[in-house]
Amino acid sequence: MMIEIERKFLVKSSDFKTGSYQQTRIIQGFLNTDPERTVRVRINGKHAFITIKGISSKNGLSRFEWEKEIPVVEAEVLLDLCEPGKIEKVRYLVKNDNHTFEVDEFFGKNLGLIIAEIELNKEDEIFVKPSWLGEEVTGDVRYYNSQLSKDPYINWKKDLE
Amino acid sequence: MMIEIERKFLVKSSDFKTGSYQQTRIIQGFLNTDPERTVRVRINGKHAFITIKGISSKNGLSRFEWEKEIPVVEAEVLLDLCEPGKIEKVRYLVKNDNHTFEVDEFFGKNLGLIIAEIELNKEDEIFVKPSWLGEEVTGDVRYYNSQLSKDPYINWKKDLE
Numbered sequence: 001m002m003i004e005i006e007r008k009f010l011v012k013s014s015d016f017k018t019g020s021y022q023q024t025r026i027i028q029g030f031l032n033t034d035p036e037r038t039v040r041v042r043i044n045g046k047h048a049f050i051t052i053k054g055i056s057s058k059n060g061l062s063r064f065e066w067e068k069e070i071p072v073v074e075a076e077v078l079l080d081l082c083e084p085g086k087i088e089k090v091r092y093l094v095k096n097d098n099h100t101f102e103v104d105e106f107f108g109k110n111l112g113l114i115i116a117e118i119e120l121n122k123e124d125e126i127f128v129k130p131s132w133l134g135e136e137v138t139g140d141v142r143y144y145n146s147q148l149s150k151d152p153y154i155n156w157k158k159d160l161e
Numbered sequence: 162m163m164i165e166i167e168r169k170f171l172v173k174s175s176d177f178k179t180g181s182y183q184q185t186r187i188i189q190g191f192l193n194t195d196p197e198r199t200v201r202v203r204i205n206g207k208h209a210f211i212t213i214k215g216i217s218s219k220n221g222l223s224r225f226e227w228e229k230e231i232p233v234v235e236a237e238v239l240l241d242l243c244e245p246g247k248i249e250k251v252r253y254l255v256k257n258d259n260h261t262f263e264v265d266e267f268f269g270k271n272l273g274l275i276i277a278e279i280e281l282n283k284e285d286e287i288f289v290k291p292s293w294l295g296e297e298v299t300g301d302v303r304y305y306n307s308q309l310s311k312d313p314y315i316n317w318k319k320d321l322e
Contacts (some may be wrong), residue, residue: 009231031192031193031198031200031213032192032193032198032200034193034304036242037192037193039192039193039200050229050241052242053194054242064238064242066235066238068211068231077225077227078213081198081213081215081225082198083198110177125209140220
């Protein structure tokens with residue numbers, strides 16, 4: 001149970017992969033996609049979690065998060081109960097200077113979307129931007145995984161061009 | 162993680178209280194009230210739980226249920242995240258012949274409503290009906306706690322008269 005502070009960026013090249021020290025396949029669904037009370041079921045390699053998130057702070061940087069590890073077999077059953085629109089992605093961990101980026105490469109209806117997140121200890125914490133880091137999308141609800149499950153990237157990527 | 166088989170009845174007198182061997186105050190809220198994927202946070206005396214339920218079987222008797230105990234302090238924070246409309250009730254355990262009834266006396270906007278539930282091992286299991294047991298409401302979505310939180314008894318009890 002904590003407040004999570006993170007910033008989120010689009011990724012403009014796959015150069016991040018060379019610096020990645022861990023890759024995990026993630027499949028996740030949502031028992032509620034309401035940004036005020038998101039309930040997520042995630043299978044992350046050999047582990048599974050149920051995660052509840054509240055609404056973001058006004059600047060989009062901080063968000064209440066509660067998480068419990070649960071058995072993978074239970075997560076599989078709960079995934080069947082989730083709203084339509086599972087998210088499939090590979091998460092790359094990429095060390096950059098003193099920070100670690102979590103870079104998510106999406107598949108399925110979100111193919112083509114790559115998002116990097118960095119977790120910070122305070123909102124104004126300084127960090128080094130790697131060359132592959134693109135536009136910041138912190139607080140942009142379209143890029144919430146809960147929203148991508150309902151309204152995937154394939155539906156609106158043309159509007160960005 | 163289980164399939165719960167239960168039957169639900171209205172209660173027509175407070176005679177059940179004399180046979181009750183345990184009473185617990187319950188406060189609960191919902192992170193999702195959708196009957197297909199209900200997510201409930203409950204504080205039950207000194208214990209707290211997060212419970213996820215699926216849709217009922219066609220006859221309303223069986224329902225998938227997954228439950229985890231969580232610390233009460235975490236449940237208190239999660240209750241704040243829930244949809245408006247907390248449920249407050251006292252649960253009485255009442256032994257009757259070979260079965261135990263859970264009788265919920267509601268407060269707040271559901272004042273006046275008393276519901277008895279009996280959990281069965283199989284759908285056609287026979288049980289003795291106590292004198293205070295009223296009309297069966299198994300499968301009637303209005304009496305789901307998730308629905309009572311959104312559309313409480315005070316709103317529609319006049320329609321029953």
